[in-house]
Amino acid sequence: MPTSSASTTDASSKTPAASGGVQSLERAFDLLERMADAGGEVGLSELSAASGLPLPTIHRLMRTLVACGYVRQQPNRRYSLGPRLIRLGESASRLLGTWARPYLARLVEETGETANMALLDGDEIVYVAQVPSKHSMRMFTEVGRRVLPHSTGVGKALLAHTPADEVRALLARTGMPAATEKTITTPEGFLEALEHVRRVGYAVDDNEQEIGVRCLAVSVPNSPTAAAISISGPAGRVTEAVAESFVPILQHVADELSVALASQSPA
Numbered sequence: 001m002p003t004s005s006a007s008t009t010d011a012s013s014k015t016p017a018a019s020g021g022v023q024s025l026e027r028a029f030d031l032l033e034r035m036a037d038a039g040g041e042v043g044l045s046e047l048s049a050a051s052g053l054p055l056p057t058i059h060r061l062m063r064t065l066v067a068c069g070y071v072r073q074q075p076n077r078r079y080s081l082g083p084r085l086i087r088l089g090e091s092a093s094r095l096l097g098t099w100a101r102p103y104l105a106r107l108v109e110e111t112g113e114t115a116n117m118a119l120l121d122g123d124e125i126v127y128v129a130q131v132p133s134k135h136s137m138r139m140f141t142e143v144g145r146r147v148l149p150h151s152t153g154v155g156k157a158l159l160a161h162t163p164a165d166e167v168r169a170l171l172a173r174t175g176m177p178a179a180t181e182k183t184i185t186t187p188e189g190f191l192e193a194l195e196h197v198r199r200v201g202y203a204v205d206d207n208e209q210e211i212g213v214r215c216l217a218v219s220v221p222n223s224p225t226a227a228a229i230s231i232s233g234p235a236g237r238v239t240e241a242v243a244e245s246f247v248p249i250l251q252h253v254a255d256e257l258s259v260a261l262a263s264q265s266p267a
Contacts, residue, residue, distance in 0.1 A: 028061050107131070118229075124148060152209050162194075201247070
């Protein structure tokens with residue numbers, strides 16, 4: 001039976017994808033992720049070049065995303081990520097923290113120090129989970145707290161493999177205010193610190209966020225969103241000698257958490 005070309009186009013957007021899903025949904029989420037990778041604002045031609053989809057298809061998908069509030073069209077006719085994504089992201093962050101808590105609890109059992117999980121959210125670090133140490137003197141970071149990456153161990157761990165020009169751009173946007181007298185306050189100094197993280201496999205916050213506190217951090221490999229875990233405690237307890245025994249524990253737990261998070265993602 002003959003079918004009009006318009007009907008064929010509409011049907012193709014609803015045909016099941018190879019994974020068994022709906023192709024139009026997969027394309028819409030792919031465009032959202034490409035927008036996030038591009039910094040949150042793009043033009044249709046950029047999305048077409050990056051995704052390989054024709055402009056009419058992208059325009060139709062973006063129109064739907066705008067209507068739902070997940071994308072916003074700017075006055076310059078470019079598109080940016082919309083405010084409704086914030087609610088989804090906050091809920092996902094809380095759930096990620098829930099999944100991580102048993103692993104953080106094991107870190108506390110094996111090291112005796114407070115364990116944290118943090119994500120890179122835009123240009124900031126946000127703490128999404130914590131299990132406190134059982135010591136009477138212990139570190140406490142409120143879940144939901146936001147800090148700048150340059151003064152934290154988790155920030156260094158999360159940015160260690162980011163291209164240098166992107167790191168410089170982030171630092172230019174946030175600035176590098178000194179939280180303490182030991183905070184790194186120059187892009188060159190921070191890039192040197194990231195090189196050290198890549199070389200040794202872990203990051204250190206040595207009294208840089210708060211005097212008297214030392215933190216050790218590693219990234220979570222293959223996390224669905226950039227994540228890091230850390231242990232923090234008084235500098236007198238978390239010494240360089242102690243770090244040698246703590247880092248392998250951190251790395252092992254990060255690997256196990258990575259596997260657990262992967263099992264929660266769709267195949």
